[in-house]
Amino acid sequence: MLKVTSLTVKYGSIVALKNVSVHIKKGEFVALIGSNGAGKTTLLNAIYGLAVFEGDVVFKDKNLSNVASHKRIEMGLSLVPEGRRVFPNMTVLENLELGGFKKDKQFINRKIDEVVELFPVLKERFRQLAGMLSGGEQQMLAIARALISDPELLLMDEPSMGLAPMVIKEVYEKLSILKKNGLTIFLVEQNAMAALKYADRGYVLENGKIVLQGKSNELINDNEIKRAYLGKEYKEKWER
Known part of the structure; x- marks a missing residue:
């Protein structure tokens, strides 16, 4: 479904990404992990059309090099940005409706019914300003808003950022349901x-x-991954 080949992104003299290649098959749930500043968000921005790059990004057999971001949405790409970026002074319902700004009203209403079935708390908050939601509720709203456009590939940037462990678990369980329902997911x-x-x-x-x-089961048991991402307590234990 998505094939990124030899992708390089530069900001002036700084090389943010160098010859990065990834592929994602239809129906897969693929994660890109890395520390802060590794270039994860830059890769998503390039795929979504928000960063100038060298190399190839091919989605559903079409090269996206000269395709505008809004056209990529129409092709079936949707992005949940880092930090949620909901519109705080608009209601939950208005945020959801914006997710389908290129669709007709009947389509939007049908998709809203679908997403609130997955995220029932949003229906309870329809008339509430998005800025008044908790961090977890805002993340669910950001995901739901992205789903309104009916994407085939959902891109997500740091979905666990700033959330409590139990909320992170809930968010990922919702993503698992979406994957089981046929959605392809690529997150950093x-x-x-x-x-x-x-x-x-x-x-x-x-x-x-x-x-x-x-x-994933191979990477999660890799000692270098554990050293790098499980923190000081594991590192000290491993080095003893």
């Missing part, structure tokens, strides 16, 4: 263990380069 995360627990496969990005890839 610093929280490697959360992502790899639910994803089918994973890539590890360091300093703008893919340094490791494999099935």
